[in-house]
Amino acid sequence: MSKKLDMLNGGVVKKILIFTIPIMLQGILQNLYNSADLIIVGRFSGDGALASVGATTAVYNLLLSLFLGFSAGVDVISSFHHGMRDSKGVKQVIDTAVIVAPFLGIIIMFVGIFFAEPVLVLMKTPTEGGVLEGATTYLRIISCGIPFSLLYNFCAAVFRTSGETKRPFIYLATSGLVNVVLNIALVAGFGLGVVGVAVATVVSQALSAALILLDLMRNKGLFSFSFKNIAFSWQKLGKIVRIGIPAGIQSCAFNLSNAFLQSGVNTFGKDAVAGSTAVATVEGLLWVTLTSFQNATTTFISKNVGAGRIERVNKICITTISMTAILGIFIGMGCFLLSDPIMSIFITDNPDAFDYALERLSVTFPIYFLAGVMGVMPGAVRGLGYSTSPSLISIFGACGIRIIWVYTVFQRYNTLAVLYLVHPITWIITNIALTINYVICYRIVKKRIKGVRKAQLA
Secondary structure (H helix, E strand, O other): OOOOOOOOOOOOHHHHHHHHHHHHHHHHHHHHHHHHHHHHHHHHHOHHHHHHHHHOHHHHHHHHHHHHHHHHHHHHHHHHHHHOOOHHHHHHHHHHHHHHHHHHHHHHHHHHHHHHHHHHHHOOOOOHHHHHHHHHHHHHHHHHHHHHHHHHHHHHHHHHHOOOOHHHHHHHHHHHHHHHHHHHHHHHHOOOHHHHHHHHHHHHHHHHHHHHHHHHHHOOOOOOOOOOOOOOOHHHHHHHHHHHHHHHHHHHHHHHHHHHHHHHHHOOOHHHHHHHHHHHHHHHHHHHHHHHHHHHHHHHHHHHHHOOOHHHHHHHHHHHHHHHHHHHHHHHHHHHHOHHHHHHHHOOOOHHHHHHHHHHHHHHHHHOHHHHHHHHHHHHHHHOOOOHHHHHHHHHHHHHHHHHHHHOHHHHOOOHHHHHHHHHHHHHHHHHHHHHHHHHHHHHHHHHHHHHHHHHHO
């Protein structure tokens, strides 16, 4: 690993930026590559293919997100042990994570393959223009890349614990470039449409997983992995699960709520789906940009808690939340003011789809910073060692209220504007509850650490 970042001493602003920027660039790059997928398939295969790919986003994220939450468990537990200077514990967490990741991925892969069509039908995916057929094919193929995606994310969590975030970014950038090249070749060159986009995605995921795993195997010292000396630990797996399952369920519920909202959009037809897909793609870019601070929040706080440096925790939390809000206001309003040229990238010859896109972005973009804060706050509470409470709050706020909204308010006032209004409502409610949750958990941890110090001095 490169020179390690000292998270336990000194100022935090510069270190958080050093830690976060590669993660942010990684998320932006990944979403730009995903956007390239949509741009290429939309331009060379038509709005039907664009709608097919867009209709699978919520379902695919739902499949993947449950177990991606386990990477949060890897991050928190390995950071705790590292802060405590427990080298054996760190090694056990790393080996356990690398071994478990592909097995979990294979399980989700088969779920995606066998249940793709019934789930898409349940979501009322339009059949016009071959959207349902294309979406089913696309979802089945990209499900084959889930084991690689989980392996990459688990290994990236290990790198984050050491303070290294640049190399995972480089590997993702490399695989993403391969993805774009393959998209152009398979879609524009060979006319494979959604099949070409899906195959390119799986190949790029396999490449990123291979690159980061080989790097981990080449490392010497604490943050490394070797098949010859595996230190798998059921105890560490249990701790990872304790943190990871609530985080995964939260992410899963968030994507489930998006799937419910997507089913509402689907009832307005192919043009509405295409317009919403274009906006959701840009929102995804905003989301990963802002929530990249969550990784810094979790890692910095958990490492300081492990080292007993509770006095630094509030400073870290306030810094990351402030950075998230300021950046969110800037880029959210920027995208809102430039909405016409941005949407023109995705939608060229369909005025109806374009109007549908503008309807969604006018509701969400100006205040999207609230979504970013909502994404970062649970990371602060997990860094303190509590994963269930922020997950339950986020599930109720991001999922429960939205589902209730779809079946009540939206049923009565059946317009897309009313459907999209639920986004800012849930962001505000959830942020208030998460802030209260953080204050309570912080006080509990602070009292516990002070008790340990008194016992040591007695």
